[in-house]
Amino acid sequence: MKLESLEIPEVKLLFPKKFEDERGFFSETYNQDVFAKAGITQGFVQDNHSLSKTAGVLRGLHFQREPFSQDKLVRVLRGRILDVAVDIRPNSPTLGKSVIAEINADDWNQIFVPRGFAHGFLTLAPDTEVVYKVSRPYTPSAEQTILWNDPDLAIDWPMDESRLVLSAKDANAMSFKDYLKMV
Numbered sequence: 003m004k005l006e007s008l009e010i011p012e013v014k015l016l017f018p019k020k021f022e023d024e025r026g027f028f029s030e031t032y033n034q035d036v037f038a039k040a041g042i043t044q045g046f047v048q049d050n051h052s053l054s055k056t057a058g059v060l061r062g063l064h065f066q067r068e069p070f071s072q073d074k075l076v077r078v079l080r081g082r083i084l085d086v087a088v089d090i091r092p093n094s095p096t097l098g099k100s101v102i103a104e105i106n107a108d109d110w111n112q113i114f115v116p117r118g119f120a121h122g123f124l125t126l127a128p129d130t131e132v133v134y135k136v137s138r139p140y141t142p143s144a145e146q147t148i149l150w151n152d153p154d155l156a157i158d159w160p161m162d163e164s165r166l167v168l169s170a171k172d173a174n175a176m177s178f179k180d181y182l183k184m185v
């Protein structure tokens with residue numbers, strides 16, 4: 003499996019092998035030993051799957067407070083996303099910095115977003131299906147959302163706000179400044 007580090011090394015891009023033949027393809031999309039060799043030793047306890055019907059669906063920026071924070075291993079079954087991981091670790095030298103990568107079915111790539119990061123994505127195609135493993139279970143009481151277009155984070159989303167589809171929760175999320183007051 004090919005592995006690439008991004009501007010924040012804890013966030014990793016992975017390219018599992020895809021064996022193609024006249025029938026189609028086979029791919030081990032997760033293998034504990036192979037991923038451990040890539041430095042991903044977290045166990046995963048839950049698989050998630052979301053469908054976004056149009057391009058312009060923006061989900062995020064989400065995280066779960068400690069001790070419920072989740073590592074996430076994200077891939078795209080169909081379509082394309084711009085995936086964003088924001089470093090929200092209070093003592094990190096890259097606090098507030100984002101890593102952005104396109105994850106899509108054609109490239110068959112995955113992104114590993116460790117705990118300590120807020121996560122979100124913007125769909126770039128209709129009928130985009132995202133599946134991802136998480137290392138701790140969903141804990142609604144611990145779920146938090148930081149505003150997708152927070153001025154201090156200054157994430158360069160490549161789509162005009164008027165075209166975005168957001169949940170009410172995400173549209174009314176807290177600012178990064180308010181998050182910093184929490185920690």
Ligand SMILES: Cc1cn([C@H]2C[C@H](O)[C@@H](COP(=O)(O)OP(=O)(O)O[C@H]3O[C@H](C)C(=O)[C@H](O)[C@H]3O)O2)c(=O)[nH]c1=O
Nearest residue numbers: 050052061062064065074121122123139140141169171
């Ligand atoms: C996350 C989650 C949600 N749900 C239920 C709760 C809601 O009734 C419904 C939709 O949840 P939500 O609007 O939070 O879904 P997304 O906006 O796709 O949230 C996800 O999007 C960003 C990109 C993430 O990184 C998180 O994993 C996750 O928060 O599914 C569950 O039952 N289990 C779960 O693990």
